[in-house]
Amino acid sequence: MTEHSPSDLQFYLTAETACPYLPEKYERKLFTHLSGRRAAELHNMLSLHGFRRSQNIAYRPACEGCQACQSARVLVDRFERNASQRRIWRKNRDIESTDVFPHATQEQYLLFKRYLKDRHRNGGMSEMSHLDYEFMVEDTPVQSVVVEYRERTDIGEKRGRLLAVALTDILPDGISMVYSFFDSDFSQRSLGKFMVLDQIERARAAGLPYLYLGYWVKNSPKMAYKSAFKPLEVLGNGDQWQLLEDDAHIG
Numbered sequence: 001m002t003e004h005s006p007s008d009l010q011f012y013l014t015a016e017t018a019c020p021y022l023p024e025k026y027e028r029k030l031f032t033h034l035s036g037r038r039a040a041e042l043h044n045m046l047s048l049h050g051f052r053r054s055q056n057i058a059y060r061p062a063c064e065g066c067q068a069c070q071s072a073r074v075l076v077d078r079f080e081r082n083a084s085q086r087r088i089w090r091k092n093r094d095i096e097s098t099d100v101f102p103h104a105t106q107e108q109y110l111l112f113k114r115y116l117k118d119r120h121r122n123g124g125m126s127e128m129s130h131l132d133y134e135f136m137v138e139d140t141p142v143q144s145v146v147v148e149y150r151e152r153t154d155i156g157e158k159r160g161r162l163l164a165v166a167l168t169d170i171l172p173d174g175i176s177m178v179y180s181f182f183d184s185d186f187s188q189r190s191l192g193k194f195m196v197l198d199q200i201e202r203a204r205a206a207g208l209p210y211l212y213l214g215y216w217v218k219n220s221p222k223m224a225y226k227s228a229f230k231p232l233e234v235l236g237n238g239d240q241w242q243l244l245e246d247d248a249h250i251g
Contacts, residue, residue: 009032011030011031012030012031013028013062014031016028019063021217021222022066025066026064029061029062031057031060032046032059036141040141040142042058043141043169044173056139069215070216070217070236071215072216072226072232073232074211074230075209075232075233076204076209084228088190091190092194095194096151096152099146102137102138102146103138104136108148111181111183112165116181144178146165147165147166148165149165149166149195161183163186164194164195165180166179166199174210174211175211175212176212177196211229213229
């Protein structure tokens, strides 16, 4: 297989917009297109350099004077649940998870819209239509899977209530959580954290060493939960993966 580096690709830079994580900050993104027979290969290589996928675009932050966003990944083989995570795991033993083809359904979309209304009312995704959601789920040039999380029902009954959904990419060295959402009416279940725990177990079962969690921002409350999934590596200066130290924990 031919080896490639980020310098082989054509990159573009977005205009500045308000940062969704840090007040009074502005963000820009560096991005490139994923297409053709090399899409999966390029996606894998770019993931190692801190890029994330959105549809057929790979991007990473390129903010002037700020490097707060750091790619984060869990070291699956060394991960052990802490006391809080063990309680979350037990609390959700009645949930069934199923891999489905990345096809957008009305049931998923309605849950997605409720999640945005409850958790991200003023966010950039709040006005997404069903067609926009279809593109988010189905427009993928790489190996992607949708995982549906449902309440377990007795044999012979119809499918249980859809509680949460995770869109994930399968990489040679791990699973990448592209986007996940859940029913906010069940906040006592800690479904967001439960999905991370479940994806760690999925990676472990597949013999994959990493679970990629997207970006971690030290001073952002929205990102604080990620630092609890230790050992966690972040991509620091010089594109070097390094362990997140205990004193960086938030919350």
